Amino acid sequence: MLTDLLSLGETAPADISRILASAAALKKDLQRRKTSRQLAGPLAGPLAGKTLVMIFEKSSTRTRLSFEIGMYQLGGQAIFLSPRDIQLGRGETIEDTARVLSRYAHAIMIRTFAHETVEAAARAADVPVINGLSDKHHPCQVLADLMTLKEKKGRLKGLTLAYVGDGNNMAHSLLEGCAKSGVSIAVATPKGYEPDEAVVAGARKAARGTGARVLLTRDPALAVRGAHAVYTDVWTSMGQEDEAARRRRAFAGYRVNAALLAAARPDAVVMHCLPAHRGEEIAADVLDGPRSVVLDQAENRLHAQKAVLLLLMGRPPQEKTRRSR
Numbered sequence: 001m002l003t004d005l006l007s008l009g010e011t012a013p014a015d016i017s018r019i020l021a022s023a024a025a026l027k028k029d030l031q032r033r034k035t036s037r038q039l040a041g042p043l044a045g046p047l048a049g050k051t052l053v054m055i056f057e058k059s060s061t062r063t064r065l066s067f068e069i070g071m072y073q074l075g076g077q078a079i080f081l082s083p084r085d086i087q088l089g090r091g092e093t094i095e096d097t098a099r100v101l102s103r104y105a106h107a108i109m110i111r112t113f114a115h116e117t118v119e120a121a122a123r124a125a126d127v128p129v130i131n132g133l134s135d136k137h138h139p140c141q142v143l144a145d146l147m148t149l150k151e152k153k154g155r156l157k158g159l160t161l162a163y164v165g166d167g168n169n170m171a172h173s174l175l176e177g178c179a180k181s182g183v184s185i186a187v188a189t190p191k192g193y194e195p196d197e198a199v200v201a202g203a204r205k206a207a208r209g210t211g212a213r214v215l216l217t218r219d220p221a222l223a224v225r226g227a228h229a230v231y232t233d234v235w236t237s238m239g240q241e242d243e244a245a246r247r248r249r250a251f252a253g254y255r256v257n258a259a260l261l262a263a264a265r266p267d268a269v270v271m272h273c274l275p276a277h278r279g280e281e282i283a284a285d286v287l288d289g290p291r292s293v294v295l296d297q298a299e300n301r302l303h304a305q306k307a308v309l310l311l312l313m314g315r316p317p318q319e320k321t322r323r324s325r
């Protein structure tokens with residue numbers, strides 16, 4: 001039983017499929033309500049009376065809005081907190097913060113730097129904790145990405161996704177999410193920017209159970225060859241701003257442009273979690289071109305996260321096993 005969403009490596013394939021199916025149904029329902037001009041019915045929703053507290057230690061457009069609007073559409077409430085607003089920013093520990101929030105709220109979402117902070121919050125909290133991005137993982141984004149891929153291709157099993165760029169949080173969650181969903185993944189990074197070895201080993205193990213393949217290479221053209229989807233992300237993630245110049249040099253041959261895309265399948269889709277830097281990791285004509293599905297990915301954050309919120313908050317509280325206290 002899923003009690004937190006920290007990474008897709010720790011999420012069972014059956015839970016991933018359940019979330020994707022529920023997200024598709026929620027999307028259909030919202031579209032039906034929009035066409036019939038019905039309101040989402042916030043007071044009568046399944047999470048009526050429930051509160052999600054969100055701690056953002058980094059900036060966000062999509063994650064903040066999709067969680068906030070998602071909670072509203074389900075009848076609940078979301079509260080946004082930055083470290084400036086709460087005592088966390090003045091040195092109160094994440095454990096004390098999580099314990100206190102558990103006395104008020106029904107779930108906690110956290111976007112932070114060290115992944116250990118999310119893990120510490122989950123250990124201390126009595127309520128579900130959702131990782132809204134850490135330096136190591138971005139599971140909510142990849143749930144939306146898998147949903148998008150399934151919508152565009154009609155299936156997941158048997159597809160191949162190429163990821164070109166930094167072996168960062170997005171690469172890690174894609175490795176885990178793809179391997180668990182039967183999507184083969186080829187990751188092309190420059191030397192020194194490879195994904196975490198333990199994450200790759202976990203993905204390889206999961207892939208053995210689903211028939212997916214996991215390939216690591218330095219060659220973007222090799223990764224992209226025959227792919228159904230070509231994915232990239234920024235070269236400099238939040239918190240790495242001091243390394244930007246060095247990273248621009250290291251990643252110069254890892255731009256997703258029309259020439260690289262030509263090696264993928266003719267019907268390959270172009271994916272990016274956004275925000276994007278046109279002319280760096282992706283050429284403007286590719287990001288804004290007809291094969292780009294980036295806005296569908298952004299929209300699907302709302303539907304996929306509503307499915308996560310329902311799964312974690314829409315049932316009686318689960319007893320969480322405390323690993324430390």
Ligand code: CP
Pocket residue numbers: 059060061062063064133141273274275
């Ligand atoms: N993709 C994503 O997580 O976007 P935000 O940083 O805007 O939340």
Ligand code: NVA
Pocket residue numbers: 133168169170233234236237238273274275
């Ligand atoms: N890798 C990026 C993802 C942003 C959604 C970052 O961490 O900044």
